[in-house]
Amino acid sequence: MPGEPRDRDDAGRARSGRPRDALGRPLPHGSPGEPRAPEGLIRTPGQTLAEAQQLLDAGRPFHAHEVLEDAWKTGPDDERDLWRGLAQLAVGLTHVLRGNLPGAATLLTRGARSLGTAGPAAARHGVDTAGLVAWGDRLGEVAAAGAPPDPAPPRLTLPPRGDEEHTRPR
Structure with a gap:
């Protein structure tokens, strides 16, 4: 509501405290929402990829984006394009599922x-x-053409050698 104070984190930065649905849309205060990954958590690359994949597979790409965004913001400079790209793909999938x-x-x-x-x-x-x-x-091409694309989540990592059936995204 206009005129109401904004939610802030401990450092004073604006942070929405509103619950969110599975696609990251804000819900009214007090509504039950989806569990959120804690922001600013430093994970190993393997933990980041595993958690993000689990969230993608569960139909929660917005939440996967948040996990990947943490790696983007806290990781080494030489990995910034990797984590940014993965986070952008996850939020792009979020927009597909939202119909945008x-x-x-x-x-x-x-x-x-x-x-x-x-x-x-x-x-x-x-x-x-x-x-x-x-x-x-x-x-992206299918979405740009205005047709709803298949929202099946991608596989983030290559399979172990010998598992050729899963070498391409679904």
């Missing part, structure tokens, strides 16, 4: 571009850069 196709197309394309410049950081953490860039580009 123009926003989805923009973020999916931007995420694929960022991930395409991730360099050795992606390989170091087993991220399927080629598959994710192709997935983001394909989904």
